[in-house]
Amino acid sequence: ATLALSTLMLPTSHAAEVRYITVKAQGSVKVTPDAVRINATASHLASTSKDALAATAKTSAALRSVLKNSKIDSKDIATTSVTTFPEYKYGNDGVTTLLGYRATQSFTITVKAAESAGTIVDALVAAGGDNVQINGVSPFVLNSSKAADVARAVAVKNAKARALSYAKLLGVTLGKVNYLTEGGASNNPPIYGVAKAAADSATVIDLGTQDVSVSISVQWALI
Numbered sequence: 001a002t003l004a005l006s007t008l009m010l011p012t013s014h015a016a017e018v019r020y021i022t023v024k025a026q027g028s029v030k031v032t033p034d035a036v037r038i039n040a041t042a043s044h045l046a047s048t049s050k051d052a053l054a055a056t057a058k059t060s061a062a063l064r065s066v067l068k069n070s071k072i073d074s075k076d077i078a079t080t081s082v083t084t085f086p087e088y089k090y091g092n093d094g095v096t097t098l099l100g101y102r103a104t105q106s107f108t109i110t111v112k113a114a115e116s117a118g119t120i121v122d123a124l125v126a127a128g129g130d131n132v133q134i135n136g137v138s139p140f141v142l143n144s145s146k147a148a149d150v151a152r153a154v155a156v157k158n159a160k161a162r163a164l165s166y167a168k169l170l171g172v173t174l175g176k177v178n179y180l181t182e183g184g185a186s187n188n189p190p191i192y193g194v195a196k197a198a199a200d201s202a203t204v205i206d207l208g209t210q211d212v213s214v215s216i217s218v219q220w221a222l223i
Helices: 049-069 114-131 145-170
Strands: 002-009 017-031 035-046 077-090 096-111 132-140 174-187 210-222
Touching: 017 145, 035 049, 035 114, 049 077, 049 096, 049 114, 096 114, 114 132, 145 174, 145 210
Parallel strands: none
Antiparallel strands: 002 017, 017 210, 035 096, 035 132, 077 096, 174 210
16 A cells, blocks of 8 residues: 655644545456457468459458448458568578469457357358458457446545545544545456367357456545
């Protein structure tokens, strides 16, 4: 805990002292993520950049179709990059061979029904085959407002308990609250396992838990 016990001397015309105690505290609550972010890339190698990009566009369209059928809103699908570049093979003899031109289109997909994320991953791979890569799957808390309210209650409880403890040790009494400031709610990185295949070969996304935390500073007058 951080403690500040101060006495402010007012001008002589006020003939009084203002004393206060300030503590900082944090409240945290564990929640299960309610959404999953999927990063996927469509990729093709062809003899020209134009052909590679055209083939990638077809795979990307197939991925969008899968997402639409999975009831993923278009606003939850964002293209993060489109690239084309030559791809080479580097031989042990020092000879460099041009294999062709690779085109990619990468997406960030927000799945708001977390329990369906594994099924969507499987559907994307089925649609794109070896021309799609799943680059990452990250569970997260989409709506943390309720959890933040609980964390605030815990933070206030912790702050008051600390202030009372210090007041007792110092032989003073807490009065009214002068102010309370919040440092902001934060979502700590979730604890989860990687996507894994279940016994029936269906992909399962382990959601794990995530801490939603609120930090506050509270000042009490002393009486």
